[in-house]
Amino acid sequence: MNVDEAAPQKGTVTQRAIEQIKAMIAEGRLEPGQRLPTERDLAVQLGISRSSMREAIRALTVLGVLEARHGSGIYVTQLEAGDLLETFGVVADLSRGPRLVELLEVRRILESTATALAAARITPDQLAEVEKHLTAMNATDDPEEILAHDLAFHREIAAAAGNETMAAILEGLSSRTFRARVWRGYQEEGAFTRTRREHAAIHRALVAHDPEAARAAAAAHVGEVEQWLRTQLGG
Amino acid sequence: MNVDEAAPQKGTVTQRAIEQIKAMIAEGRLEPGQRLPTERDLAVQLGISRSSMREAIRALTVLGVLEARHGSGIYVTQLEAGDLLETFGVVADLSRGPRLVELLEVRRILESTATALAAARITPDQLAEVEKHLTAMNATDDPEEILAHDLAFHREIAAAAGNETMAAILEGLSSRTFRARVWRGYQEEGAFTRTRREHAAIHRALVAHDPEAARAAAAAHVGEVEQWLRTQLGG
DNA sequence: ACCAGCGAGGTGGTCCGACCAATACGGTCG
């Protein structure tokens, strides 16, 4: 009669705890924003030590599923695209060589589609925001500031596309360290003017609400960097 | 003179440890496949307790960056697309409602492009593998088996596209639990024959090495499910 | 009656030490 606990020991207890908590959320027993029992209680419920439970919680925290507030408790995040896809930036940060090209290829595909969607749906307010970053980007020559406005420029466009998940993925693919690494070399070759032309083309397509032009402009924009990076590695 | 330790206490010590290990990898001080010092040594090096260090290691383990082998040591993974993007499945598993549609939209965009690329590049061997799963899928009526071959069908195509990163993302977007949830309802409406037709269309395009036909067929295939899911939520 | 301030209890964060379990390696025996 020692099989009363339905816990077939597969993998580590921590891994099991992670799966169980994930299952609780997937099954709806834990709603977004809801507070979990305390670490101590959870450990007792799952029959493991607090140390192991803490590791499980930490793991789910970095995945963006849980959020621990010191002194208050542990909460389920809103499980929105941004929460869960934040870790996507890690991929971009740790990728090198050929994989960087692959990432840019993915970005080109998604960014061109997002820009096309944005051209069709963008509102005057959103367009104004895009223009703000465009002019700010062209008004300075501080690389840091240019990079920041460049990121914001594309972020606003992705947001205007109306697909938060896609925007979150693109955000990860354009993580600060990722772009800083690639662009450092790219911009050194006097690509500023070319970049400005491409940004202007994207902007024109948005203003004209021309999805096809927007798609082409965005694909060309990312494709330029992609091709440059390809030659950097190939030869 | 108590500032000898360059450790400005921001965030938890565990979080700091995570960042430091990530930085070590990003800077190349840790190569893929390389073994790390023991937990105990690492804890001493970073001036934290073993417990906190273990939480950091566990976090990086679930992210697919590190791999712990009981009794052997801790190793950096190969940092390949599959390793780092495995967590992508969590997003698919925990998403519901409108976000499922967004995920399918992303999948439609990527899958159609991947299928187009595959049509241009696929080799006879790869094509044979695709056909194997296609016939196996049509030869049974066991939902479990169909689902498995369906997954393999699209996985082979994604692999033939030649972009491992894209394939890994699609793999995550098609995670077993994700598809099981969506397809359960979809297939109940007698979508089997329609699905077979769509798969046949994709296959024809691959055989003909016709990228545009492949893109259209794949987009339509995913789009069907997407539209069905949209109506499920909308009314 | 109301509100500001304070204090106790609760909660996550960190640390320590011990022991268990799986592995790796070297010595031993056939």
Added chain:
DNA sequence: CGACCGTATTGGTCGGACCACCTCGCTGGT
């Protein structure tokens, strides 16, 4: 020379202690 086995190493788990921070109710004054 090779198969076997024991031991040292290393990750996995546990329990407890203490700290830092937050919450909320109590208290006191207005």
